[in-house]
Amino acid sequence: MVEALKIIKAMQSGLRHLFYSRVTRRYPEVDSGLPEGYYSFDPKKGVATAGWKGRHYLEMDKCTGCQLCSFMCDEISNAIIMVEVPEVRFEQNKKSLFPSVDYGRCVFCGLCVDACPFECLHMTPEIRLADYDRKKLYYSPLELSIQPAVGKPSYVVGKRKERVEG
Amino acid sequence: MQSKIDARAIEAIIQSRKEGPQPTGVLVGKVDEVIKPKSLLRRTFDYIIGEPLTYLVNWGRLYSLWPTHVETACCSVEIGASAGSRWDIERFGVLEAFGSLRQCDLMLVMGTVTRKLAPRLKLIWDQMPEPKFCIAMGACAISGGLYEQSYNVLQGVDKIIPVDVYIPGCPPPAPAVIDAIVKLQEKIRCMDLKGRVASEAYLRLSPKWRFR
Numbered sequence A: 001m002v003e004a005l006k007i008i009k010a011m012q013s014g015l016r017h018l019f020y021s022r023v024t025r026r027y028p029e030v031d032s033g034l035p036e037g038y039y040s041f042d043p044k045k046g047v048a049t050a051g052w053k054g055r056h057y058l059e060m061d062k063c064t065g066c067q068l069c070s071f072m073c074d075e076i077s078n079a080i081i082m083v084e085v086p087e088v089r090f091e092q093n094k095k096s097l098f099p100s101v102d103y104g105r106c107v108f109c110g111l112c113v114d115a116c117p118f119e120c121l122h123m124t125p126e127i128r129l130a131d132y133d134r135k136k137l138y139y140s141p142l143e144l145s146i147q148p149a150v151g152k153p154s155y156v157v158g159k160r161k162e163r164v165e166g
Numbered sequence B: 001m002q003s004k005i006d007a008r009a010i011e012a013i014i015q016s017r018k019e020g021p022q023p024t025g026v027l028v029g030k031v032d033e034v035i036k037p038k039s040l041l042r043r044t045f046d047y048i049i050g051e052p053l054t055y056l057v058n059w060g061r062l063y064s065l066w067p068t069h070v071e072t073a074c075c076s077v078e079i080g081a082s083a084g085s086r087w088d089i090e091r092f093g094v095l096e097a098f099g100s101l102r103q104c105d106l107m108l109v110m111g112t113v114t115r116k117l118a119p120r121l122k123l124i125w126d127q128m129p130e131p132k133f134c135i136a137m138g139a140c141a142i143s144g145g146l147y148e149q150s151y152n153v154l155q156g157v158d159k160i161i162p163v164d165v166y167i168p169g170c171p172p173p174a175p176a177v178i179d180a181i182v183k184l185q186e187k188i189r190c191m192d193l194k195g196r197v198a199s200e201a202y203l204r205l206s207p208k209w210r211f212r
Helices: A002-019 A068-074 A111-115 B007-019 B040-062 B075-083 B118-127 B138-143 B174-189
Strands: A040-042 A047-049 A056-058 A080-084 A097-102 A121-123 B067-071 B106-110 B133-137 B165-167
Touching: A040 A111, A056 A097, A068 A080, A068 A111, A111 A121, B040 B174, B067 B075, B067 B118, B075 B106, B075 B133, B075 B138, B075 B174, B106 B118, B106 B138, B133 B138, B133 B174, B138 B165, B165 B174
Parallel strands: B067 B106, B106 B133, B133 B165
Antiparallel strands: A040 A047, A056 A121, A080 A097
């Protein structure tokens, strides 16, 4: 009798899993379902808000080229290099120096965002940065100033795409 | 997070830069040869037999990416997470653990590669049969990362083995790993029967111009 009860209990615990909802997130087809929000730092209050630390977003019309982000990064991983962008001219940035990030070196610590006194460097929830070429991981300031399309799935699995993203 | 600059203007500048003189592309992995114009007989043969066969073989390669894990640092924790039930990389045919090197296609290098480990890494790579692919995961594997100019750490695994896909991050989260695997599958779709991977410029062509 006890033996039979044991078998029934084992069957019960196995059958229970049939009615569980699915845990797996079908990620590249469907949105990842992770919380949105990005890491940011308010220099006036000295308060940081928690969130995703992904690719940077640069507001070029606020950046003055003070190089504080670059100095901060020199001691961490030396990923930020200031480059000149001759196509863009702003009043507050006479030399038109802007930060460019090498994502092969960046460790996404967020100290460059803390160091920025003008709130022009942000971090976005964009984490899909994988690429075939090492050189494509260098992001110029112009590429950084484009807001990433976050939350939209970019791949169709199992079907041929028209064009490979890069 | 709103900028006053028009995003279209920035994209126009980037486009104008791309149209200028570009450095000749350095090809990653197995380099393709110069594409020669084929004869009519060869083209008809390719159309009837070659292309369906390539598609079939590539389909087999796509969903059986059995990896060797070179776990040296914290990136292996994220592989553990992506092999778990929430982000199940076995959906794409990537197993979480596998025994023999002789039956593996993919090498996942996660973490710092020291100078002492480097010859062993090359030994593992040489034991794997063709076609084989490599994913460098994390800042340490791509470029040395935090251990920049260290006497003991290899400055990027692409100095000793060809890398197919780079995943930036420290460590990259599980969705980023899945995205890299999907990108690698996109690369395998463009492969030849001989196992040659097309160059990046060739990858960017629309599928109707591939393998004709």
